Amino acid sequence: MIADYQIRQLQAVVGEGNILTALEERWCYAFDATDHTQVPAAVVFPGSAAEISQILRLANRYGFPVTPRGAGTGRSGGAVPAPGGVVLVLTRLNRILEISIEDMVAVVEPGVITGRLKAAVEEQGLYYPPDPSSADFCTIGGNVAECAGGPVAVQYGVTRDYVLGLQLVIPTGEIIDTGARTMKGVVGYDLTRLIIGSEGTLGVVTRIILRLAPKPPARQTLAVGFPDLEMAARAVSLILRAGLAPTALEFMDRTTLDCVREMLPFEMPLELAALLLIAVDGHPHDVEERTASIARFCREQGAGLVIQARTPVEAQGLWKARSVISPALRQVRPQKISEDVVVPLSAIPRLVAALQEVSRRRNLPIASYGHAGDGNIHVSVLYDRKVPQEREAAHRAVEDIFSLVRHLAGTLSGEHGVGLTKAPYLEMELSRDAIALQQRLKRAFDPNNIMNPGKIFPPSAP
Numbered sequence: 001m002i003a004d005y006q007i008r009q010l011q012a013v014v015g016e017g018n019i020l021t022a023l024e025e026r027w028c029y030a031f032d033a034t035d036h037t038q039v040p041a042a043v044v045f046p047g048s049a050a051e052i053s054q055i056l057r058l059a060n061r062y063g064f065p066v067t068p069r070g071a072g073t074g075r076s077g078g079a080v081p082a083p084g085g086v087v088l089v090l091t092r093l094n095r096i097l098e099i100s101i102e103d104m105v106a107v108v109e110p111g112v113i114t115g116r117l118k119a120a121v122e123e124q125g126l127y128y129p130p131d132p133s134s135a136d137f138c139t140i141g142g143n144v145a146e147c148a149g150g151p152v153a154v155q156y157g158v159t160r161d162y163v164l165g166l167q168l169v170i171p172t173g174e175i176i177d178t179g180a181r182t183m184k185g186v187v188g189y190d191l192t193r194l195i196i197g198s199e200g201t202l203g204v205v206t207r208i209i210l211r212l213a214p215k216p217p218a219r220q221t222l223a224v225g226f227p228d229l230e231m232a233a234r235a236v237s238l239i240l241r242a243g244l245a246p247t248a249l250e251f252m253d254r255t256t257l258d259c260v261r262e263m264l265p266f267e268m269p270l271e272l273a274a275l276l277l278i279a280v281d282g283h284p285h286d287v288e289e290r291t292a293s294i295a296r297f298c299r300e301q302g303a304g305l306v307i308q309a310r311t312p313v314e315a316q317g318l319w320k321a322r323s324v325i326s327p328a329l330r331q332v333r334p335q336k337i338s339e340d341v342v343v344p345l346s347a348i349p350r351l352v353a354a355l356q357e358v359s360r361r362r363n364l365p366i367a368s369y370g371h372a373g374d375g376n377i378h379v380s381v382l383y384d385r386k387v388p389q390e391r392e393a394a395h396r397a398v399e400d401i402f403s404l405v406r407h408l409a410g411t412l413s414g415e416h417g418v419g420l421t422k423a424p425y426l427e428m429e430l431s432r433d434a435i436a437l438q439q440r441l442k443r444a445f446d447p448n449n450i451m452n453p454g455k456i457f458p459p460s461a462p
């Protein structure tokens, strides 16, 4: 626990109005989008990198843990406070410092909401592609720390592919810059890439230089229904292999579809077992041609329904339904464990078939949906915490799913990170030597282990 005199020192750094110590206020920062909770000892809202540096120096002096936090929408428990620790909320650092049309670069603070940045950039005729479904409420800092992805990653890649450089306060308090404002740069180790996806365990990101793309002149959206789940999954890899180059290729199984059916801007026949949402970006003529080719190809693959959005409003309706899947699944059961596994493209049909088998074996509904175009399937195990057999079965189902994914040469997480929820499973993917090397890196950055401890590494690890 933090002593009163330490709280007073934190107050002196950030100002009295920028620290919360009352229990009911601290509770508001005890969780993220998982079911994990831990009430922090204090919540601070720093206003600059210099203040963060002073806070981290205090943490080293007194040994209290610090957990950075953006909007708390993370899905692996990364922003859940370490016991007895301080939550460092980055929302005051929310300025878009620069959008340079000439250099096609934006410089932002970490607390900027992703959707706000995307809109500001588009006003200038440019495009910041990463589009997590949480874009309207998550922060760019959180996106960097988790290497967030989204539907258009199939064509444009993920957050990592747009970060040119960072300002970082390292756990011992020094403020460093990584990378450069240029499109290329190989001077020294690539610390930028090391920090991206490091889940707030190696420092606090305080400024981000982002590469921008030209705004695509046209986009079309297709909704394609299949009578059979595996047929839809097979179509995904066939579309990609056929060189039809979709921008986004999203998948929903029947459980998912049933939860968002009412929101879709058209009637979806009940006999369809899976839906693909496909976007195509580019120049208008090319987009028309590719969209028509994809529609034809899907019909040849057995699609029972192919609808092209006629207006931007219809297209938005389709993508809106996609973005609310996660909360909508609570209609099936009050609790869910959300995993975001990735398998090689050829293994998607085997994965979706095997997930149905796990659902039958564990007697629990399992919904699968998500970014099928890059093999990243969101798997939600749905259960009721008040039913002890369901609670136990849900955790067994997660183990089954991870074993299955490793068997298919996949990875446990494509974009949500390890955090607290997947730390116990790390050894299913990384060798002991690989984990030990990563722990040595962590110690080099953070000798006193004050920076978001308890995340990524298995609880049993030294």
Ligand SMILES: Cc1cc2nc3c(=O)[nH]c(=O)nc-3n(C[C@H](O)[C@H](O)[C@H](O)COP(=O)(O)OP(=O)(O)OC[C@H]3O[C@@H](n4cnc5c(N)ncnc54)[C@H](O)[C@@H]3O)c2cc1C
Pocket (backbone or CB within 6 Å): 032, 033, 067, 068, 069, 070, 071, 072, 073, 074, 075, 077, 078, 079, 090, 110, 131, 132, 133, 134, 137, 138, 139, 140, 141, 142, 143, 144, 145, 146, 147, 148, 149, 150, 151, 199, 200, 201, 203, 204, 205, 206, 323, 326, 327, 415, 416, 452
């Ligand atoms: C409905 C919903 C849909 C989602 N859809 C997607 C999706 O399509 N794609 C996707 O990738 N994710 C998705 N997510 C997950 C989540 O939105 C992302 O992981 C997002 O990047 C988290 O941002 P945040 O600001 O909420 O970060 P937080 O949850 O606050 O923090 C996440 C991690 O980042 C660290 N962190 C935050 N800010 C900093 C900083 N400035 N410096 C260092 N570390 C920091 C925290 O310590 C923590 O470990 C979704 C979540 C929800 C609830």
